[in-house]
Amino acid sequence: MTQPLISVIVPIYNVETYLKGCLESILHQTEPNFEAILVDDGSTDRSGLIADEYARKDPRFKVIHQENKGLSGARNTGLKVAEGIYVAFLDSDDYWHPEFLRVMSQTAQKERADLVVCKLQHTDKFYHQMSVSHALPNFKIQRFYKPLDGFLENKDLASNVCVKLHRREAIQNLFFKEGIYFEDVLFSTLEMSQIKYAVYVNVPLYYYFANPQSIMRSSFTDEKVESYVITIFELYQYFKANKPAYLKKVQKQIINKRVKMCMNQAIRKQRSNYRSQMLFVKMAQEFKILYREGIISFDGLKVHQKMALALLIHNNPKAAWLIMKYL
DSSP states (O other): OOOOSEEEEEEESSOTTTHHHHHHHHHTOSOOOEEEEEEEESOSSSHHHHHHHHHHHOTTEEEEEEOOOHHHHHHHHHHHHOOSSEEEEOOTTOEEOTTHHHHHHHHHHHHTOSEEEEEEEEEOSOGGGOOOOSOOOOOOEEEESSHHHHHHHOTTSOSOGGGEEEEGGGGTTOOOOTTOSOHHHHHHHHHHHHOSOEEEEEEEEEEEEOOTTSGGGSOOOHHHHHHHHHHHHHHHHHHHHHOGGGHHHHIIIIIHHHHHHHHHHHHHTOOOHHHHHHHHHHHHHHHHHHHHTTSOOSTTOOHHHHHHHHHHHTTOHHHHHHHHHHO
16 A cells, blocks of 8 residues: 555544534645544544545545544544654644645655644634635745744744644654643644754645634633643753753743743633632642742743732732733
C-alpha cells in the first residue's frame, strides 16, 4: 500500500450539527493524497454514524470508535496510527479552504520544512454557507531557522496546532497531554523547541467556526485553572532540564502569559461573581506555590496584573479579584 502524503486527524465528539461541513472540506481538497483518521471519542449523538458514512463512501476515510478520552486522547489515538509523511489536525466544528493541503504540503516539500503554519480565518458561517474561491491571492513566505525564537517573538507562529502541517518524523516522540484543557500551548511550545525549520504562509486556509458549545467558549472552571497550572509547571520543568538558556524568555512569553490569561478568563468567562471569586481563591492557592518555587514571576505583566498577582501570592484573592474586575 502506498504511503499517504498527509494524515489528517479529526477528533470527534457530539458535533453532528457541524461534522458534515468539516468532512466535506476534507473531501474537496485539491490535494488527493491523504488519509483522514476520524476518531469518534465516545459520541452520544449521530457523529459516529456520520463518520462511518464518509468511510463507506471514500476509502481514504478511516474511523476509530473509542470511549471518551477527551480532545488530547483522541488526537493521540490518531497520531499512533498515522502513516503519512505529514500530519494535519482539523477540529470537527471547523473546516479548510480547498487548497489547504496542497499549499501546505507543497510549501513543506519545497522548503524542506518541519512545520508549515498558515493564517486562521474566524467565521460564523457553516461550511455550506461559505462561497470560497479556489483561487488564492499571492502570498509571502516567512522563514524561521530558529523556530523557538520565532514562536516566542512572533505571533504568526501560533500555538494552535490546527493551522499547521507537521512533519510526522519531527513530532514522533510528542503526544498531547491528556486530562487538561489548552493542550495546544504545551504541545506547540515543545514542538518548536525540537524542530529545526518552520515556515509561515500569510494566507488564510483554516476556518475557525465560532461554535457556542466549544471548549474555548465555555465557562471558566477550577479544572481550567488546574490546566493552566499543569501547563506552567511542565513547561518550566522541561526548559529547566533541557534548554535552560531559554528558561527566562519562556517564563516571560509563555508561562507568565498563562498567569495573566488565567486571571482574565476567571473574570470574563464566569458570569457568576461568586464563582469568579472562588476561582481567585483557587489561584491564590496555586500561584503562591508556583511563585515560591520561582516558576512564575511578574515579568511581562501589566501594572494592574502585577498588583493582582502580588495579592494572590499574599493570600488576598478578594482584593485581587476587585483589581482584575474593575481596573
